[in-house]
Amino acid sequence: xxxxxxxxxxxxxxxxxxxxxxxxxxxxxxxxxxxxxxxxxxxxxxxxxxxxxxxxxxxxxxxxxxxxxxxxxxxxxxxxxxxxxxxxxxxxxxxxxxxxxxxx
Numbered sequence: 479x480x481x482x483x484x485x486x487x488x489x490x491x492x493x494x495x496x497x498x499x500x501x502x503x504x505x506x507x508x509x510x511x512x513x514x515x516x517x518x519x520x521x522x523x524x525x526x527x528x529x530x531x532x533x534x535x536x537x538x539x540x541x542x543x544x545x546x547x548x549x550x551x552x553x554x555x556x557x558x559x560x561x562x563x564x565x566x567x568x569x570x571x572x573x574x575x576x577x578x579x580x581x582x
Contacts, residue, residue, distance in 0.1 A: 481533050485540075491515050495548065498541040502548055510551040513561045517547035520561070 488494050491511035495502045507514065521543040522529075530536050550559055 481536060491548075494518070494544055498537075498544055500541065500545050500548065503552070506548070506552055510556055513556045513559065514544075514547050514551055516561045517550055517559070518544050521547055 484497070488497055491507050491514045492502075492504075494515070495507065522540070525539060525543070530539060
């Protein structure tokens with residue numbers, strides 16, 4: 479199986495961390511798994527076209543970026559890191575819709 483095919487089989491943050499044989503604290507991952515995966519995705523997006531073509535180098539970059547994403551949440555928390563839009567929205571938004579604007 480190719481590296482890309484192996485990556486497609488991974489589903490959870492734990493799967494990724496185990497695949498790259500990275501040490502992790504289960505309690506950190508349990509609370510932040512979606513944030514870690516999103517941050518990992520964001521880091522990969524930043525690398526973009528600069529990603530190495532050869533498989534060992536590509537694996538090394540993925541491993542480094544995944545560890546960096548995980549470490550972000552060891553040293554901080556989801557609210558501080560603001561990975562998802564909901565954390566950076568600020569105050570709740572209100573909107574007025576007149577009854578005349580509502581149609582059946």
